[in-house]
């Protein structure tokens with residue numbers, strides 16, 4: 001099964017109402033390939049989800065940046081997958097390295113969250129990736145395999161999961177992984193899925209790359225056979241760069 005290219009913009013904890021409206025206007029005016037060819041998803045902070053959903057063109061979709069690990073209830077400050085469903089938010093980013101590092105989200109917690117979101121009908125962009133120290137000590141594959149295993153142990157239906165490989169050393173640093181570095185890990189991850197889940201999941205799951213992607217470096221990355229898209233941070237907020245990493249991909 002062909003894997004449809006996927007481009008996500010992760011706005012992280014940024015933006016005012018005015019800035020958000022400006023980015024949405026730019027996205028709405030962008031000339032990009034049709035939805036049949038590339039899936040475009042933007043992820044604003046929770047408070048702007050409804051605004052963005054109401055203004056955004058209908059061929060682009062919206063993602064939350066997190067959700068609670070189980071059914072909602074007495075969990076102050078959290079939002080639940082049920083709420084995302086209620087608001088018509090189809091996607092959620094889970095396990096971003098910033099949350100893993102700063103909020104101590106463990107592999108198991110991330111796996112539980114992905115599984116719960118998907119079980120409620122919210123599609124998950126599940127993030128994995130190694131730190132610089134881990135890369136330099138040669139443990140990249142062991143780290144991303146352990147992160148993927150924790151997800152695979154809980155998820156039964158991979159149809160609604162996109163795996164985002166985001167090396168921590170490339171996030172927000174301007175130090176993008178080389179196309180060869182990205183391809184090497186993506187290819188290994190696909191092998192891991194083949195050996196530990198099944199060949200169909202390995203062939204059909206989109207593995208996207210994140211970490212300092214912009215309009216200038218996206219083409220080479222996109223040309224790699226196992227790079228099925230991007231999760232873009234900083235450049236997804238720059239009005240001048242927004243369409244450039246969506247357009248040249250196909």
Ligand SMILES: O=C(CO)COP(=O)(O)O
Pocket residue numbers: 010096166170171172173174210211212213231232233234235
């Ligand atoms: O963390 C990222 C996307 O989730 C990547 O961020 P940057 O594109 O700013 O490096």
